[in-house]
Amino acid sequence: MKKLAILGSTGSIGTQTLDVVRNNPDLFSVSVLSCASKLDVIRRQIDEFHPEMVVLANEKDALEMEKDYPGICFEFGNIGLEAAASSDCDMVVNALMGIKGLAPTYHAILAGHEIAFANKETLVAGGALIMGMAHKCGVSLLPVDSEHSAIFQCLQGNPVQRVKRIIITASGGPFRGYSLEQLENVTLEQAMKHPKWNMGPKITIDSATLMNKGLEVIEASWLFDMPLEKISVVVHPQSIIHSMVEYEDNSIIAQMGFPDMRVPIGYALSYPDRLPNDLPSLKRFEKAPELSFELPDMETFKCMKLALDAMKAGGSYTAALNGANEALVQYFLKGRIRFIDIQNMLDEVMQHHKPIYKLDLPDILRVDRDARVAVKMLVERS
């Protein structure tokens, strides 16, 4: 029985992780649940999964809910998440969104916990620190992102020194094929309609701007210790092939399937086993479909290029990129800026970033805050 501490249990990845747990009650139990704001959802999760600890965003909610669950330890805020990440368990599922996953990841690694990892912003902002620590502590980060899970699956049983390149696939998002002029006028509603995946709002907007692919390239570079030159992105609108690895013998191993996050989540939880599930089998081959491929348009969708440039520049550039992007996406979700402003303002923030190198945890968090302040000033001026 594997005891899971699930950070971010009411989000898209969190609820799907609980689906996997629900379908495998003899394999997994839940020791920690956590959420920021969906208090009604987490109450139902507590009733069903009986965790030992629950982390909420603020003290008031924690004190109030504690009354209804006398046997459960309630914590709150960042300190609560860090305590949860260090608590007694067999695996931490980091399903947090954004930079707030960084410190809990750090503490989970310090505690020696294996991590099912769905929090790419943490590696974008603090890849050097986190992977260095994970290596030192002998902790595995098992990828949950569908692309990184695919890559991880395609690496199994293969000589890593023979990898020629990683090929990350991209759906292209809802605005694939749009010109810069067309991007000027897209709405929030259009941006929220991802053609293939059902995901949280932040990653859905990142998918529409193609920033998500930039973040994924950076995450892959850290997770699999691959230089950027060995990572390609191809747009594959059907989202059937989730990513591939090409080896030096010119053989390519690909992972495919119906696009459903419960497959990569299940793999991270059960690795190296594979758990049966009741998801649809890929009947695609019986239906005479076609799989197509094209290169991403990084001229129009500048975010991806900005991300790759930040990774090449190194140091604090990616932490600034991530912080600025998170802030910009929030402003867009609130209707304060246009879709096209995300990439234009990000470009401006990055141009003015003053880099620092060899960052520790407080450095990263400071760079993140500074980038958000820079965004705030741009938005208020606009």
Next chain:
Amino acid sequence: MKKLAILGSTGSIGTQTLDVVRNNPDLFSVSVLSCASKLDVIRRQIDEFHPEMVVLANEKDALEMEKDYPGICFEFGNIGLEAAASSDCDMVVNALMGIKGLAPTYHAILAGHEIAFANKETLVAGGALIMGMAHKCGVSLLPVDSEHSAIFQCLQGNPVQRVKRIIITASGGPFRGYSLEQLENVTLEQAMKHPKWNMGPKITIDSATLMNKGLEVIEASWLFDMPLEKISVVVHPQSIIHSMVEYEDNSIIAQMGFPDMRVPIGYALSYPDRLPNDLPSLKRFEKAPELSFELPDMETFKCMKLALDAMKAGGSYTAALNGANEALVQYFLKGRIRFIDIQNMLDEVMQHHKPIYKLDLPDILRVDRDARVAVKMLVERS
């Protein structure tokens, strides 16, 4: 340095195996070369690779060539092949075509030699015997067929008990989409033009009749210990995906690449490593191509169905199927029968086959001979 005994060194697989050896002189040496009739080719191979033993088809050729190579041991015929298979080496490359690979495989296993295996007819005719022996002697058969190499690659690092099905891809051959009426009139020249792979004549005709996929399903069933119900065939005309494995978590692992036999040969020779080569990388993803899939037409192309039926029936049925098919393909290559006669006559031979069960090596060879006699009588009567 891995010492290779290459049986069938002048055929398509044999010469490509020598290409791999030539490109990796520090990894492989050649202890045995063998051929049936291309005496000029094998002389050049001897000069280049300096084997310890050479096996020719008949005594006369062996005695004559021996004079020119005083340091080399010359053998001939089936006994020679068996001696070569048992000779001191690190790996036997069985690149023989047809049933004549059966006894050498048997002897290589007895000698405890790892086998790079490109001789599907041996497993079709004698799968139970050969795999039983290999299991008992702890000998690995490393697949060289592109489809079986793909499956083998897709199984690496995965739990074999979680395999849901193997999906073998088929190009569909030169007559894909043809009706039975159209098949009546196809010529030898048309049948020899395989759309994707450059192969020997027997397998090229088997690909045109789709018998090749039937033989491959049977081979996969034996090699990977999978029941027929867990093996599907999909036509994939681009021949980019060489085969796939679907797991119980509904994840599919696929192997892809430019269609060139030196990739699977290299993998079998270097497994579990992957050797760099100078073959083209699959640039397909940068060229906006499409990959398509459809089901095979087993109504029109009856050979595949006859093969699956033979495997289901068990016992000597597959040995009879293989012997009859080999004979029919030879008659077709000599212009004695029409393309459509292959499947019709095969059907007739199979209908009259009197099965035996639990076959030993002489049994299999006898069933094979009887099937060829049955074909001969049909052809002479026609």
